[in-house]
Amino acid sequence: MTPPGDRLPDGFAVRLDPRVHRRDGGATLLGGSPLRLLRLSPRAAALLSADRLVVGDVTSAALAARLLDAGLAHPDLPPDAGGADVTVVVPVRDRPAALARLLAALRAAPGTAGLPVIVVDDGSTVPVPAADGVRVLRAEVSRGPAAARNAGLAAAGTHLVAFLDSDCVPRPGWLARLRPHLADPRLAVVAPRIVPLPGGARGPVSAYEDVAGPLDMGPRPAAVRPLSSVSYVPSAALLVRRAALGEGFDEDLRVAEDVDLVWRLTAAGRRVRYEPAAEVAHEHPVRLSDWLRRRAFYGTGAALLAARHGGAVSPLVIAPESALTWALLVAGGRRGRAAGLAVLGATGVRLARRLARPGEPVPAALAAGLAVRGLAASGQSLARAATRHHWPLAVVAAVGSRRARRWLLAAATADALAAWWPHRDRTGPVRHGLARRLDDLAYGAGLWAGALRARDPRALLPVRPPR
Structure with missing residues (x-):
């Protein structure tokens, strides 16, 4: 790499x-x-x-x-209709109907019809049958999605490889939107936006999943790297430069193998990008039990990532001065609030000195705005950690303290409302808030189970923001 x-x-x-x-x-x-x-x-x-x-x-x-x-x-690049140098690799296990739907969509769509397709059968109970224009590689025993993708990657004979999970259906123009990014010679991976599959079955959390699914990285393009607003992209749909991936996915990982790949690539100096103008539809879980189990499974991956990438997986990135300010404000009382405001003021003064240019006035207003903005962002992160990643500790604190109960209730309510507000035209606050709390409980349970199983607390510890 x-x-x-x-x-x-x-x-x-x-x-x-x-x-x-x-x-x-x-x-x-x-x-x-x-x-x-x-x-x-x-x-x-x-x-x-x-x-x-x-x-x-x-x-x-x-x-x-x-x-x-x-x-x-x-x-800022125009779409590219060419696609002859792309092989589509589809890992699959026991999803015959979904696979047939994906292959039909690839044959029918402009830009993908005629592309070589490799289906990697990862130990399906009923082997995937041969089909026109499709090469099938079969493993008699399931080795996991990472190994399946690597097998397809090794078998591809083209410069670029598009990974698509079998429960996906790409939207028209997805490949034409992704390919131009590969003009950047340092780019290794570019990912589309994952959106809900229309017309599918609906369940009790479908409305929430439509707007807050973990595979959807949002409507804005982004550079993908640890500790940023888009820290990873899911392997459900990726376009990759085959030569840049080296040995590919870590086959020891059954979860979070996509996060690990992205972080290894960026650590090696490669670029990874997220392009929401390209869309791939995904069939989300419908049954509540399946949905909760999947969320908890995702949580178990954090400990595996911590063993490989240390603090990059931290659930809370916060500056010491922000943590101190919030601790003083939450402590309550006139003295605590006054001390918290004093720390905030000192932070603003330090920022103003760093932003000052020789011979020009000190940008006090800008520094004050940045200090307040940073405090608000850290408060949101603390609320998120208390209700998602560290909820077992928050519950223990709430049992023993009335003040902790009030703060936890306030944090949970504020977090739910802030998350619902951008989607208020598509879902109601109560249903969205309840689904968010279930999501957080399941993920947090998986996070703690994974950390305890690995006997490694690094996936639970806060870190300082990068300079």
């Missing part, structure tokens, strides 16, 4: 994320995830006079790469 040294090619275009703030006449950019401040040289600022930058030389290529890696800009 050694990163290539090739620069972005001429004609490659990037566009600033609309949430990026430009200051100092465009010479300073504030945005990205994690939030960062980037100061541009006069020449770089002149190249980025508009929000779109087209690579035309070494300097513009370096600037575009810096913006991509900082999460301040995203590729």
Whole structure:
């Protein structure tokens, strides 16, 4: 997984994320995830006079790469109808109807009809039959999805490989939206948005799954890396550069193998991107018991990731000064609140000094806004940790303390309302809130079970944000 040294090619275009703030006449950019401040040289600022930058030389290529890696800009490329250099790999086990539906969709869709397809039968009870235009590789005993994908990856004879799970159906144009990203020579993986499969069976949590499923990374494009807003992409649908994956997925992992792959690639200097303009529909679980079991299973993967990637899997990323501020505010009383506000003020002063430019006024208002914004974000993270990752500890605290009960109830209510609000036109607050609490209870139970089984607490411990 050694990163290539090739620069972005001429004609490659990037566009600033609309949430990026430009200051100092465009010479300073504030945005990205994690939030960062980037100061541009006069020449770089002149190249980025508009929000779109087209690579035309070494300097513009370096600037575009810096913006991509900082999460301040995203590729802005037209769809590419070509797809002859792509092999579709489908791992499957005991899903004949879903597999038939996927293969029919691939044959019928423009851009994928005629592409080579490899189906890896991972020990199905009834072997997958041969079909026109489909190569079937069979393992008599199931070795897991990672091994199945690796078998397909090794058998593919094309430069690019598209992984699709059998319970998926790609939307028209998905591949044309993903392929242009591979013009970036450092890009190893690009993933589409996973959306609900229309017309399928519905269950008690289907409305929640439609808007808050763990496979859906949201409506905004993103650079994918640990401790960012999009820290992984699911392997249900991926387009990969075959040569960049090395040995591929870790076959020892039956869960979180996709997260592990992404983190290994980014650690090796490769880029991974999420492109929501491309969509692949996925058949979500319908029965409540299956849904809860799946959520708990996902939770068990955190301990396995902690053994391989340490603090990258931490459920709580918080600066010490933010943790201290909240501890003082929650402690209550006039003195506690005054001390918390004093710590917040000191944080703002330190930020103002770091943001100050020689010979210019100290940006006190900007620093104060960033300090408050950081405190709010850390408060949201603390509420999320208390209700999802660390709920067993929160429940123990609530049993023994009336104040802890009030704070836990407030955190659970605020978290549920904040999560429901963006989807208020598609689902009700009560149903969404109840499903979110069940989701968190199941995932947290799996997280703690995995950590206890591994005798490794790192998946439960907070970490400082990266600088």
